[in-house]
Structure formats: structure tokens, C-alpha cells
Amino acid sequence: MAVGLLAVVVQGAVASIVRPPWCPDLALLVVLAIGLRWQGFESGLLMVAALGYAADILSGGLRGGHALLRMFVFVSARLAARQLNLVGAFPLATFAAGLFVAYGLAVVGLTQFFTGASLPSEGWLDLLPHALVNALAAPLVSAAVGRLLSWFGDDDEERLVLGVDPGRRTS
Amino acid sequence: MPEFWQRARMPLVFAVLVLLATVAMISDRNALREGGRELSWFEGLLLDISAPAQEMLAAPADALVEVWDRYIDLLDVRADNQQLVARVAELEEENLQYREALVTSGRLADIARMRKDFELPMLPTQVVGLDVSPWFRAVLLNRGEGDGIRPGNPVMTHNGVVGLVTATSSSAAKAMLLLDRQSAVDGLVQRSRVRGVVRGQGTDRLGFEFVVREADVRRGDVIISSGLDGVYPRGLRIGEVEEVDDPGGRLLQTVTLKPSVAFDRLEQVFVMLRASRTMDLLYQADAPSEQREGVIETAAGASTP
Numbered sequence: 001m002a003v004g005l006l007a008v009v010v011q012g013a014v015a016s017i018v019r020p021p022w023c024p025d026l027a028l029l030v031v032l033a034i035g036l037r038w039q040g041f042e043s044g045l046l047m048v049a050a051l052g053y054a055a056d057i058l059s060g061g062l063r064g065g066h067a068l069l070r071m072f073v074f075v076s077a078r079l080a081a082r083q084l085n086l087v088g089a090f091p092l093a094t095f096a097a098g099l100f101v102a103y104g105l106a107v108v109g110l111t112q113f114f115t116g117a118s119l120p121s122e123g124w125l126d127l128l129p130h131a132l133v134n135a136l137a138a139p140l141v142s143a144a145v146g147r148l149l150s151w152f153g154d155d156d157e158e159r160l161v162l163g164v165d166p167g168r169r170t171s
Numbered sequence: 172m173p174e175f176w177q178r179a180r181m182p183l184v185f186a187v188l189v190l191l192a193t194v195a196m197i198s199d200r201n202a203l204r205e206g207g208r209e210l211s212w213f214e215g216l217l218l219d220i221s222a223p224a225q226e227m228l229a230a231p232a233d234a235l236v237e238v239w240d241r242y243i244d245l246l247d248v249r250a251d252n253q254q255l256v257a258r259v260a261e262l263e264e265e266n267l268q269y270r271e272a273l274v275t276s277g278r279l280a281d282i283a284r285m286r287k288d289f290e291l292p293m294l295p296t297q298v299v300g301l302d303v304s305p306w307f308r309a310v311l312l313n314r315g316e317g318d319g320i321r322p323g324n325p326v327m328t329h330n331g332v333v334g335l336v337t338a339t340s341s342s343a344a345k346a347m348l349l350l351d352r353q354s355a356v357d358g359l360v361q362r363s364r365v366r367g368v369v370r371g372q373g374t375d376r377l378g379f380e381f382v383v384r385e386a387d388v389r390r391g392d393v394i395i396s397s398g399l400d401g402v403y404p405r406g407l408r409i410g411e412v413e414e415v416d417d418p419g420g421r422l423l424q425t426v427t428l429k430p431s432v433a434f435d436r437l438e439q440v441f442v443m444l445r446a447s448r449t450m451d452l453l454y455q456a457d458a459p460s461e462q463r464e465g466v467i468e469t470a471a472g473a474s475t476p
Contacts, residue, residue, distance in 0.1 A: 009221045012300030012311060013228035019435065020305030027303060042184050049188050056195075057214050058221055060302050060309030060337070060347050062203075064195030071188055107306040114200050117352035117371075126374075130305055 003148060004030045004051040012058055021130035024137040027055050028103065031070045032096060032138060033145035035077025036086060048074040061107065062114055069106050073099060089139035096138035100131040203337065203353070209322060215340030222313050222343035225300035293327075293441040294318055296344075308351040308371065309337070310437065312344045320344045323402065325443045331408035331431035332356065332396060333440050344442070349377060349409070350434055357400040358409050363387040366397060369409050369428065375435070377410055379426035384418040388426055404443070 007026040015023045031048045038044035052067030059066060076099060086092045104127045112118050210218060296318075300311035314320055316339045326333040326346045334348040347354055354371035358379060365386040367379045382388055392412040398405030410428035418424045 008303055009224050010228060011303040012221065013225040015301040015303065015305075016225075016229050016298075017232040020301075023305065025303075025305065041181050045184060045188060049192070052192075053195075054217055055303050057210065057217050057338075058300070058302070058311065058345070059304040060307030060345070060351050060353070061304060062196040063199040064192040066304065067195070068189060068192035071185065071192070075185070104306060107304070110196070111306070111352060114196055115203075115353050126305065 001047055001050070003145065004034070004047065005054055008051065008054045008058060011055075021126040022133055024133050024141075025100070025130075026137075026141065027051065028070065028073065028100070029096075029134060029138055029141040030145060031073050032077050032099065033142040035074040036081045036092075036142060037146050037149055041078070044078070045071060045074060061111065065107065065110050065114075069103060069110070072106070073103060092139050092142060093135040097131045097135035100134045101127055104130065209316070210338050210340050214338075218311070218315075218338070218340040218343045218345065222299050222311055225311060226297070226313060229299070292319075292444045294320065294444055295439055295441055296320075297439055298437045299343075306373070307353075308348040308373065308434075310334075310346050310348060310440075312336075312346055312440070312442070313342070314442070315339045315341050315343045317341045319444045320442050321444075324445065325403050325407075326440050327407060327443065328432050328437075328440050330433070331410070332403055333432050333434075333437065335402060336442060346440075346442075348434060349430060349432075350375065355400075356403055356409060357397045358394045359397040360386075360388055360412075361393040361395050362389075363392070366399075367394075367426070369394060375430075376413065377428040377430055379412070379428050380423070382424045382426055384422060384424055386424065388412060388415055388424060390415060394428055 004027065007030045011023075011026045014026065017023075031051060034044055034048055038047070048070045049067050052070035053064070055066040055070070056063045077095075080086060080095055084091065084095070086095055108118075294314060296312040296314040298310045299313045302309040312320070312326075320336055320339055322336055322339055324336040326336060332349055334346045334351070334354060336344050337347045338345040349356065349369070349371055350373065351371045352373040356369045357366070358369040359366055363386070365382060365388055367382040367386075370378045370380050372378050379388070379394060390412050394409045394412065396403040396405060396407040396409060408431040410430045412426055413429045414427040416425040416427075
């Protein structure tokens, strides 16, 4: 939670140095890593909802928008981690790229639905570089979050490698 | 029952959180329509912590950029300086002619009195962080309610309109930039007085909308705020027309503006300390002068820390 909050705060400072769309969305990458590595569903969901709400407070979007979408990112990452092998850097980067494009589309769609503000054609061009930058950063952030979680005893790397879900019933 | 709860718990928690987030978005949309919101104590606490933290984190990079700008990147400074000296002389001459014309028409004293009446307190603040999401254009300011800033206060620089304060905490504030897709300002072409709505596009350009095809808008025209939206005072520079598309068979023209403010180099901005009601009273021609003076004094009092 502390790492997630730190990522939200650091994100604002990083964005003033490396301008969007070339700035990686650290806070969202942490949510993605939590989705891939956190064990408990409810606790993880509550945590990413809180992190999303923190992002809402520091962002110009509607309050609740990031919280809502980050919950979907968490669930998507969790489902993907069960069905796909996302241990390697390349599969994870590919998954992250797709997820960031979908996230961008969802943010634009939600804002348009609630406020009527649409995105002009030039704005769509930011989607791809933003997804690419985040795809490159995803394996690094995921590894860093994994290392932190293993320090605090909440993650086991083997679970991802072997595809073992301790919560799943065997009979 | 426990087994049912075990099975239903995950979707139930998810559904409740989704519902809460949706309700939050609807209530926030309504709050923004009414000019912004004051944050609750825990939201304010996050903003209060973030502003100095972001300032501290960005400080080394800012220092490097400053050294580069001030001491290294000076190639064109001499040429710029010569051009500016010539431009100042030209403007001084022009100013003199205007003053002469005003004195001749006897309106200078009236205008000076009106400017004094309409003078509003401005608070200089620093931009300490940008939006944490690339899909919105907002900035974090290092002053808040404790300095008199309220949601709905306009933000500007000497170059023109920057945006609007949308949320405040005791020592920080969040402002939505003109570039944000949710931003809209009632604007006016300075030359031809054609009205339209300046809307953010989420990019580094602005759109000037609802301009009928017959309207006289040309490339290079300056767009100023009309004051009719009750948020921004009249006459603030917004941008310059960069492109006017041929409307073809359409009723409205598509006009693109280059903003007057360099949003990519935003550092110090000024917050105009007044609520929307102040502006309404100031711009009501029939408002009694004592009431207007009271409003100005209240706004001035709010600026005193």
C-alpha cells in the first residue's frame, strides 16, 4: 500500500520531468504488479481501489474513475496470471501494452460518458507511445514489486512459475 | 449459508466497490458543474503531503533545467534581446498614441477609476506537480485554502488564462488546465468580437467551437475571455488562431488555437482570489457600488494569510 501511494506521489513529480505520453504510469504499473502477484482477492481489490482513489485526488479526472478502472486492471491481471504464462519479460510487456491501450480507451470513454468531453483525433496518437513506454517498464516494476512482496512474505515466485494457486481446491 | 457467502463474497465485494466508484463519479460530476469541491480531511491530507513531496522530488531536475536555461542555452539571447528592445520602443509609441486619444476623449479618468474598482487580489503560487494520469491535464499548486484559494478561482500567468481551481486542501490546490478535455471558456475574437467556446482537447492545442461559418475569424486573431461564463474576467488572453478549416457544407467552422500560455513550462502562476458570486456582482451593471466595494474588500481580506 505504501509503495502504491509512493508511486502515485512520485508519478506527479516524474510527469513534470518526462512529459506524457513518454512518462510511464508508475501507479498503474504497481496496480498491474499487485494483480499479478498479490494472493488475497478481497484485500488486493480493496488496496487497488484505495490506490485508485488516491490517483483520483491527484488527477484531473472524475473522483472514482481511476479507482473503478484500476479494480478492473487488478481483476484482468489476476485472471490473466491464472490463464497465461506472464513470467517472462516479453509476455508481460505484451500483456501490459494491451492493458494500457484498453485503460486509455476506458478513461476516454468514461469521461465522455460522464462529462461529454471527447478526445480529438490527435489525442488518440498518444495511446500507442504511452502503451509502449509502459510495456517496457512493466517487467521492471513487476519484478520490483515481487521482490518487495517476497521480503514481506506475501509472495512466492514459485507460484507464478508453476502456476500453482494456493486458494484453489484440489478436489 | 457460509458456503454461499464464501462463493458470493468475491463478486459481492467487487460489485459494491464498483457501485461506490460510480456513485463517486456522479457526485463529482455534479460538484464540478457547480464550480469545484472542497476535499474531505483525508483527501486534503493526501494533497497536503503530495505537494511538498512532489516539489522535493522534482527539485534536482528543476535545478538542472534552470542551469541549462540560464547559463548554457543562451545562443539566441542577443538576437532576442535586440528584437525585444525594438518591440518595446514600438509599443511605447503605440501606448502614447492611445493615451493621447483617451485623454482627448475624456475617458482616461473613468477608465482609471474602473480599473481600481475591478482590481482583484492575485496570489502567486508554484506548480509543484503535474497530473498523475496522462489522460487529464491538471496541476498541483503549493498553496491552498489557508491562503484564500477556493474551488472555482481562475488561475493565470502574465501571458493569459491557465485554468481553474477544482479542489483545495489547507495548503495545496488542484487546478484543471485549459487544455483538459473537460475545460470550456466563453471566448471572443478580439478583432471582430465573434463569440465562441474555447474547449480543451487533451492535446497542446485548443478548439474554438460554435463559430458559425459566416463569422469573421482569421489566422493570427487573438482570442480573449468574454467574461460571460461568470468564471474568468473579461479580456484575458486565451490564445491565437492557428488554423481555420474550410467548413464545406457544415454550419460551423473548425478553429484551432495555440494557447497564449506555454503549458509545458508552467512554473509560477497567479490565482485570482474570488468566488464566482463576486464576478457576478462585479459584472452586474445595476449592482450598487457599496455592494461591489464590499465584495472587493472581502476578496482582498481573503488574500491576507
